[in-house]
Amino acid sequence: MLPVVAIVGKPNVGKSTLFNRLTASRAALVSDFPGMTRDRQYGQATLDQLPFIVIDTGGMTASSDELDQLITRQALQAIGEADKVLFVIDGRHGLTTEDQAIVDKIRPLRKPIFLVVNKTEGQDAVMAAADFYRLGLGTPYPIAAAHGKGIPALLEAVFPAEERASIQAAEAARNRDNSIRLALVGRPNVGKSTLTNRILGEERVIVNDSPGTTRDSIFIPLERFGKHYTLIDTAGMRRRKNIEEVTEKFSIVKTLQAIESANVVLFVIDGREAVTDQDLRLLGFVLESGKSLVVAINKWDNMTEEAKEDTRTSVSRKLHFLSAIRLEYISALHGSGVGKLLDYVDEAYESANKKFSTSYLTKLLEQAVEAYTPPLVRGRRVKLRYAHTGGHNPPIIVVHGSGAEYLPDSYKRYLAGYYQKRLELVGTPVQVKMKEA
Ligand SMILES: Nc1nc2c(ncn2[C@@H]2O[C@H](COP(=O)(O)OP(=O)(O)OP(=O)(O)O)[C@@H](O)[C@H]2O)c(=O)[nH]1
Ligand SMILES: [Mg+2]
Known part of the structure; x- marks a missing residue:
């Protein structure tokens, strides 16, 4: 699991x-669940090949204003989900009583x-x-976020080399079993745990009608027709107490x-329900991650024709950008469509790992150019002279040519689409990279 x-x-x-410095090139995911008056931002950063998740929070205050208290509560929740905490203070102002009050609040959470x-x-x-030594939080790390100064030294302290190595080793060990690692992702209460159970054919994951019942992401091994999978069930963390809390329990971090x-x-x-903005935002994050993708429209049972038609319309309007991605209407509860879904998962995985010869990729390049x-x-x-494979899962195709680097993105997208079609890659993005040659 990525550290947080x-x-x-x-x-x-x-x-x-x-936050913007750390996450630089990658888009942030902003949570906008009802009840969150102030957005939290989630992004991904990397230190020396170790990716990690960064959460930006709203400013904490000691004020009794309702909004301020909500922001403070959300910040404390973010700390609850984190492995490490960066407590930022303004070096130009010296130590203030507000800073001290925040330290008193976050220290009992026992995070580094x-x-x-x-x-x-x-x-x-x-x-x-x-x-700032007086705060008793150990060495202060001086930075200038707006100028990018001091940040490498800070990160080295947060993730020392030996810790990075052990996180990476643990991750590599988990990946060594060569199973297809399948993550079930979606908004709260869309039926992820029910679908996991259906796929497993047994009641192993706790299902409950209230959103966010599953305690943690779980890795569950599965064999189907001789193929090995690891199901990754995500979901919220705790049981709901009231409506407002539900919105807080869906875990973007776990997702x-x-x-x-x-x-x-x-x-x-x-x-x-129709396809929601939150669905689209999460989907955007999946697409950006370069992972293979299959989409399930769930709860497709016991619906009126009219309701089905409404959803179909919403799907075709809002998900039309998912070309070459398989989409299936299913009922996790009754099992309809679920077998097909897994066939699509296999197909996506195979597509992502296909290998192609340089001569074939070059021939397709010539045809695309023609x-x-x-x-x-x-x-x-x-x-454009020739093309070869630059990696798989997702497939990367490297195109060489004079002036190639200066081609507009639209032409790269055209080439990616051309390869996608001709190589019959379904369920996986294709990346085209240009090299001067
Ligand atoms: N001089 C200077 N200004 C900075 C630096 N980093 C941030 N600022 C400025 O400080 C102001 C606040 O920055 P933000 O990053 O929005 O602060 P924040 O902590 O996220 O604020 P809230 O989310 O409202 O709590 C902006 O005007 C920034 O340009 C820095 O390293 N040096
Ligand atoms: Mg801010």
Whole structure:
């Protein structure tokens, strides 16, 4: 599982600026469940090949204002889900009583806390940090988030080399069994655990009608027609007490961890509701991860024709961008469509791992170019010469040519689509990379 780092602190100390620095190129997932007045952001960062999840939180205050209290509660929840905490303070202001109050709140949660002193540009970093030893949180790490200063040293402290190595070794050990790792992903209460049970054919995962009943993500081995799988069931964490809490228990962290551990994501949508924005956002994250994908529209039983038609319309309007992705209407409860779903999972996995010869990829490149000539780049004709495999799961195709690097994204997308079709790759994205040659 990817390690999780939460960024917390007073308002305006630079938490989001640090978050943006850490997650740089990757899009963040913003949670917008009802009841969350202030968005939490989730993103992915990498240190020396160790990917980890970063959570940005709203500024914590001691005020009794309802909104402020909600933000503070959410920050504390983020800490609950985190392995490490970055407590950010403003180095220009010295230690304030608010900072001290936050420390008193987060220390009892017993997570490793790293004291980050921000906005130290133009100051003597050591001097700027000295005042903060008094907090009793150990060494302060001076940074300037807006300028990217001090961040490598901070990360080295958060994840020392030996810890990185042991996390990676544990991950590698888990992947060694060569099973198809299948993550069931979707909003709360769409039927992920019911589907897991159905696939397993036994009641092994606790199912409950209230969202967020499953305690943790679970890895469950499965054999089907001689093939080995590991099912990864995600879901919320605790039982609901009231409606507001439900929204808090769905765990985006667990979802992101499951996506990252998987080869194939089985994305579950509640067929009794239209495709929601949250479905689309989660789907976007799956697509960006480069994992193979199969979509299940669940609860397709006992529905009126009219309700079915409404959902079909919503699906065709909102999911049309999922070309070359299999989509199946199923009932996890009754089992209809579930066998087919697993065939699609196999197909997606095979597609993602297919291997192709350089000569074949080059031949297809020539045909693609003949069908649609690359545009002029800086007034010159681009000459694409050959293509070869650059990796699989997801398949990467490296195209060499003079001026190739300067081709517009639209042409790369055209090539990716062309390869997708001609190589008959279903359920997996194809990445095309350009190399100057
Ligand atoms: N001088 C300086 N300003 C910074 C630095 N990092 C962030 N800031 C500024 O501090 C202000 C607040 O930054 P944010 O990242 O939004 O702070 P935040 O902690 O996320 O704020 P809330 O989410 O509202 O609690 C912005 O104007 C930033 O440009 C820094 O390293 N140096
Ligand atoms: Mg912020």
